[in-house]
Amino acid sequence: xxxxxxxxxxxxxxSVVAVDGVSFNVEKGQVLGLLGPNGAGKTTAMRMLACxxxxxxxxxxxxxxxxxxNPIEVRRSLGYxxxxxxxxxxxxxxxxxxxxxxxxxxxxxxxxxxxxRIVPMCSIDSVYHQTxxxxxxxxxxxxxxAQALIHDPEVLILDEPTDGLDPNQKFEVRKxxxxxxxxxxxxxxxxxxxxxxxxCSRTIIIARGRVLVDSTPAQLKVEHGCGxxxxxxxxxxxxxSKDAKTNR
Amino acid sequence: xxxxxxVFKRELKSYFTTPLAYVFLVIFLFFAGYLTxxxxxxxxxxxxxxxxxxxxxxxxxxxxxxxxxxxxxxxRKVGSIELLFTLPITIRQAVLGKFFAAWLFLAIALxxxxxxxxxxxxxxxxxxxxxxxxxxxxxxxxxxxxxIGCFFSAVSKNQVISFVLxxxxxxxxxxxxxxxxxxxxxxxMPAGLVAAVEGMSFQIHFDSMQRGVLxxxxxxxxxxxxxxxxxxxxxxLDERKAG
Numbered sequence: 057x058x059x060x061x062x063x064x065x066x067x068x069x070x071s072v073v074a075v076d077g078v079s080f081n082v083e084k085g086q087v088l089g090l091l092g093p094n095g096a097g098k099t100t101a102m103r104m105l106a107c108x109x110x111x112x113x114x115x116x117x118x119x120x121x122x123x124x125x126n127p128i129e130v131r132r133s134l135g136y137x138x139x140x141x142x143x144x145x146x147x148x149x150x151x152x153x154x155x156x157x158x159x160x161x162x163x164x165x166x167x168x169x170x171x172x173r174i175v176p177m178c179s180i181d182s183v184y185h186q187t188x189x190x191x192x193x194x195x196x197x198x199x200x201x202a203q204a205l206i207h208d209p210e211v212l213i214l215d216e217p218t219d220g221l222d223p224n225q226k227f228e229v230r231k232x233x234x235x236x237x238x239x240x241x242x243x244x245x246x247x248x249x250x251x252x253x254x255x256c257s258r259t260i261i262i263a264r265g266r267v268l269v270d271s272t273p274a275q276l277k278v279e280h281g282c283g284x285x286x287x288x289x290x291x292x293x294x295x296x297s298k299d300a301k302t303n304r
Numbered sequence: 305x306x307x308x309x310x311v312f313k314r315e316l317k318s319y320f321t322t323p324l325a326y327v328f329l330v331i332f333l334f335f336a337g338y339l340t341x342x343x344x345x346x347x348x349x350x351x352x353x354x355x356x357x358x359x360x361x362x363x364x365x366x367x368x369x370x371x372x373x374x375x376x377x378x379x380r381k382v383g384s385i386e387l388l389f390t391l392p393i394t395i396r397q398a399v400l401g402k403f404f405a406a407w408l409f410l411a412i413a414l415x416x417x418x419x420x421x422x423x424x425x426x427x428x429x430x431x432x433x434x435x436x437x438x439x440x441x442x443x444x445x446x447x448x449x450x451x452i453g454c455f456f457s458a459v460s461k462n463q464v465i466s467f468v469l470x471x472x473x474x475x476x477x478x479x480x481x482x483x484x485x486x487x488x489x490x491x492x493m494p495a496g497l498v499a500a501v502e503g504m505s506f507q508i509h510f511d512s513m514q515r516g517v518l519x520x521x522x523x524x525x526x527x528x529x530x531x532x533x534x535x536x537x538x539x540x541l542d543e544r545k546a547g
Binding site for chain 2: 103106107108109128129131132136138140142143144145146147151155156158159160161203
């Protein structure tokens with residue numbers, strides 16, 4: 057059984073079909089890059105996996121827990137970083153992480169160890185006592201990453217984790233994802249193709265709610281004889297009704 | 305600490321880390337005191353808190369929605385609702401955690417009216433039982449208004465809209481029991497229906513508690529109002545959280 061199994065997930069918002077029969081599996085030690093144009097359905101798919109919204113049909117499981125039958129266990133097993141790194145603006149970084157620890161039942165010495173590990177890892181030492189509303193976009197994203205990692209989950213779902221970061225910060229976060237990818241199961245959504253090259257061991261290109269390609273970055277470049285940028289443009293501009301090609 | 309307590313603690317703290325709590329408390333305490341003395345506290349020449357309690361329903365109609373409007377509207381607007389419901393917290397735990405935190409905040413506001421109790425005790429020999437039942441009724445009534453406010457806070461992302469809708473709904477529940485309303489309704493409705501409308505009003509159940517009568521039907525009324533509107537809040541939140 058794969059760590060993440062997704063079978064024919066579908067979700068519409070009114071007349072707009074956001075996710076249209078998406079299926080894929082992800083194993084431990086894989087970093088899956090979800091690539092796609094705006095409105096492709098990446099965030100909706102991730103939100104369904106994180107049990108924030110329920111699918112209209114289809115199913116998925118995370119660490120063996122069904123997203124419909126066991127949403128709380130799914131959320132315990134994964135760390136989720138949403139697209140805009142939501143947090144509570146009036147809280148300090150330390151207060152916010154304490155709240156997350158309270159919810160995740162990380163207490164006492166375990167909490168101290170978790171904070172001692174995560175604060176330097178996400179480089180938020182200097183802003184630990186600052187209120188979140190006063191932080192820059194980059195720091196807010198790092199705080200969001202910290203709350204996703206604090207309980208050392210088996211699975212990470214990161215929606216545009218380097219959005220808004222400066223080049224140095226992007227490098228550090230990518231290094232972190234690559235390091236964690238060795239023993240975790242990670243899904244990263246991104247628009248940045250160099251990020252896919254840098255951290256992802258597998259790539260799914262999604263458009264109009266459907267999986268168009270499920271392959272590895274290296275294989276895609278060999279097959280199409282061009283860089284990922286050109287591969288992306290070529291694939292997402294073709295008719296969405298073509299069958300998804302799966303090469304692993 | 306379980307998830308409900310974590311949300312409760314966070315929410316209660318957030319009231320006091322922003323100016324909101326202090327502005328609310330000052331305004332509430334000022335008007336509670338002002339209306340008490342304006343409505344003839346000294347003229348009645350009786351050491352009781354009747355004039356204090358009789359103004360609370362109308363004061364709560366405006367004050368409680370102002371405390372409730374940010375509960376869910378702000379979470380949806382800021383986007384923190386996506387954080388909250390991707391943590392291992394059920395919607396019910398989150399709704400109850402926030403509700404109890406806001407209710408405790410209102411209880412603190414009521415508790416800060418203690419100078420009024422000291423005043424009547426100093427001026428005369430009031431019936432302490434009446435005062436206690438009056439405060440119990442006030443707290444339950446505040447809980448009822450708060451549950452309505454929670455629901456409308458979940459309905460809209462805009463705090464002003466939530467506030468207005470809550471005020472209107474709370475006003476309906478208060479004015480439904482007023483003599484002028486009942487007289488008007490009895491001009492075209494059968495007596496049974498008018499009695500049913502009166503029974504649905506906060507006023508009649510609160511008046512009973514003010515008189516020192518703690519009946520099961522009044523307690524059950526407030527508990528059912530709270531449970532019903534909180535359940536509705538949970539349902540609407542599940543529908544709209546991603547919208």
